[in-house]
Amino acid sequence: MLETDKLFAGSIPENYDRYMVPLIFEPYAADLAARAASLSPSAVLETAAGSGVVTRALAPRLPKAASYIVTDLNQPMIDYAASRQSADTRIKWRQADALALPFKNAVFDLVCCQFGAMFFPDRTSGYREARRVLKPGGHFLFSVWDRIEENVFADDVTNALAKIFPNDPPRFLARTPHGYHDTALIRNELSAAGFSRVEIETRAEQSRASSPRVPAVAYCQGTLLRNEIEARKAGGLEAATDYVTAAIADKHGRGEVAAKIQAHVIMAAV
Numbered sequence: 001m002l003e004t005d006k007l008f009a010g011s012i013p014e015n016y017d018r019y020m021v022p023l024i025f026e027p028y029a030a031d032l033a034a035r036a037a038s039l040s041p042s043a044v045l046e047t048a049a050g051s052g053v054v055t056r057a058l059a060p061r062l063p064k065a066a067s068y069i070v071t072d073l074n075q076p077m078i079d080y081a082a083s084r085q086s087a088d089t090r091i092k093w094r095q096a097d098a099l100a101l102p103f104k105n106a107v108f109d110l111v112c113c114q115f116g117a118m119f120f121p122d123r124t125s126g127y128r129e130a131r132r133v134l135k136p137g138g139h140f141l142f143s144v145w146d147r148i149e150e151n152v153f154a155d156d157v158t159n160a161l162a163k164i165f166p167n168d169p170p171r172f173l174a175r176t177p178h179g180y181h182d183t184a185l186i187r188n189e190l191s192a193a194g195f196s197r198v199e200i201e202t203r204a205e206q207s208r209a210s211s212p213r214v215p216a217v218a219y220c221q222g223t224l225l226r227n228e229i230e231a232r233k234a235g236g237l238e239a240a241t242d243y244v245t246a247a248i249a250d251k252h253g254r255g256e257v258a259a260k261i262q263a264h265v266i267m268a269a270v
Contacts, residue, residue, distance in 0.1 A: 007075055013080040017051035022116075023051045023153075027205045028143055031265065032114050033057035041109035044068045044132060044193070047098040047126075048116020052081025055118050058112070059088055063223035071096035089204065090092050098126045106135045108216035115140040115263070118180040127193035131270060140268040145187070145261075147203065148178035153207055153215040153248065157249075160230070160247035161220075164240055170228035173219065183264060195268035203260045212248035212257050 021029075036044070037060055043241065049072045063067060068091045072078045075095045083094045083237070096102055097115070099122060101261055111130040120126040130140045148155045154173045162169035185199050190198050209215050219225055220241045231239045250257065 004020050006255060013051055013063045013074075013076050015217070015222035016086040017080060017084065017222075019051075019222045021051060021053045021213075023209055023215060023218045024151075025050075025208050028203070028263055028265075029053040029057045029114060029120050031203065032143060033061055034139065035265070036060035036112050037049075037086040037112055037268070038235055039110055039139055039141075041139075043108045043110075043135075045101075045103070045108045046070045046075045047096070047111065047113045047130070048072055048119065049081055050077055050114070050116070052084050054114045055081060055085055055091070055111065059085070059091060062090065064090075066090055066091070069094060069108075072099070073097055077149075085166060099129060101129045101133055103133045105132055106138075109134050109135055109138050111138070111140045111142075113140075115143055115145060115177070116177055117144055118178075123180070124189045124192050127190055127195065127268075131194045136270055138270045140190075140270075141266070145178045145263050147181045148174045149244050150204075150260065150262040151178060151207075152261070154219065156180060156248055156251060156259075157216065157225070157244050160244045161217075161225075161240065163247075165232050165245055168232060170225055170232065172223070172225045172228050178198045181264065186264065186266060190266075190268050195270065197269040199267045201264065201265045202266055204260060206258050207261045208256070208258045210256055212252060212254060213245045215257070216248055220244055 006034055027091060042063060044066060046054060049070045055070050059068060071094050078093050078095055098120060111134060117123055145151060158173050187198050219231060229237055
């Protein structure tokens, strides 16, 4: 992972929430929220919260007396997520690095993280931090994307951009969001961090959009792929988005489109 793979700023948070969240994140957020709520936690920490899709799904399902601290490495993401959340005195928003959490030992019943672990520079350290702040009997619940070939629109976008930039194809999607899919490696890193019980479920969903333009804009302008496109050709973002739109339309049609997405959902117990 490159250092630039962590910089969600500018218009990316808004485009991410507007396009990416309904395209690929909402079904997994609902699933993660249901799993989290079934544990009846009274103290919850969310790391790498992004634009707050899990927060919006989970908060209504928590007990009235629960505390819920929501964090992300990027302050613009936290600011945007807070602006989208209904008023709730149980929720506290905080910029924080998941690899160096600013909390005492053994204070949370649950640490949850949707599609954030792939961005950790040192995942074992991030897992060790999650375990440190969990109470005995607590749970670490998180998800990561499966390989890019199992996530059709992401693969389509990557392949289309490789044709525009054949000498230096943008590889952000394959490198980072879809670069951490080996379940044996995930188990080993969780074990190294001190977790003793690990359950992994591979879950497929459908990504749906009203037109081919939606996934093209979502990936090209609502993720850090945007930075790679602009670095290769200044002012070329719209043209690249148009090209990707045409590529998706050629493969999936020019009306409503749908394709497979797939992720691993992991539950680790202290």
